[in-house]
Amino acid sequence: MSKQKKILHKINRNWCKGCGICVHFCPKNVLELDKDDKVFAAHPDDCIFCRMCELRCPDLAIEVISQGNKI
């Protein structure tokens, strides 16, 4: 795997309701809730691109995009 690949967490803040499902089930603790209870990628470099946050988000508010090399 290339170390140079960049993973982008596209978060729709208007749709996020801060339920915390993505934060809880992230295997690498990439995501956190901010003071407005909206999710943000606190440690994007740790992301392993499993996309479980995107798949489990009840609000369809997260999209994980891998830039560069495909895994």
Next chain:
Amino acid sequence: MPVQDYIRDRFFPHIWCPGCGHGIVLNGMLKAIEELGLSKNEIVMVSGIGCSSRISGYVDFHTLHTIHGRALAFASGVKMSRPELNLIIPMGDGDALAIGGNHFIHAARRNIDLTAIIMNNRIYGMTGGQFSPLSGHGIKASTAPYSTIDHDFDIMELAKSAGATFAARTTTFHIKEITSIIKKAILHEGFSVVEIMSQCPTYFGKQNKLGNSFEMMELFKKNTRKIGSNKKLENKNLIERGIFIQKELPEYTNEYSKMVKIAMGKKNER
């Protein structure tokens, strides 16, 4: 996300509470439809009344938001007139099995090619957390403050005895299973039932002290097992997940069109 192409984003953010399992079902279902490569014009989504039935408003297919419990009856009508369309019927547990219980067993008996998705959150969420026929024994609800005394259905057993030719169960925790099972259910020719155990943190979770949305999802992980797994030996109370029935039987609309041909042939002979 290609999933975004299938939704009516003007209605978002949706009406469901934070952490509601129905959103996860919507997410998994759209993924299944995307992977099958179905076009928006090939799908009709018919729903009744309830939290779960709001799903038909959020997807950009042909949609019908009909009366409580009668989604399967409307869907049967659509399927009879346009058998080439794929019918998906999202229902809640009360909508499918209390108010619409009779429609459910007869749609299953006829083996008409519909895909019924039952989002089982074991409560009537929209009206304030009353217990439903799927709540089960010893559950607290706003209409059962001292806990329920009646027992629940097993949807899989009910579907099996009513004659459904595809029946499967999964939970909102097992998101990849939701997608793979819904894909199989849509492709299956005949009546398919997919039960998805969903969480209602607002009512069911709060009244029964099961915690918030992800704690309830952890319970789905803990309390279920895949059909055939060895966990059964350790704990017999685990709920089974997976495909319970998958068999081929003559499908209703196919048989009906054969009947029409026979009748037309007889008419022309005269």
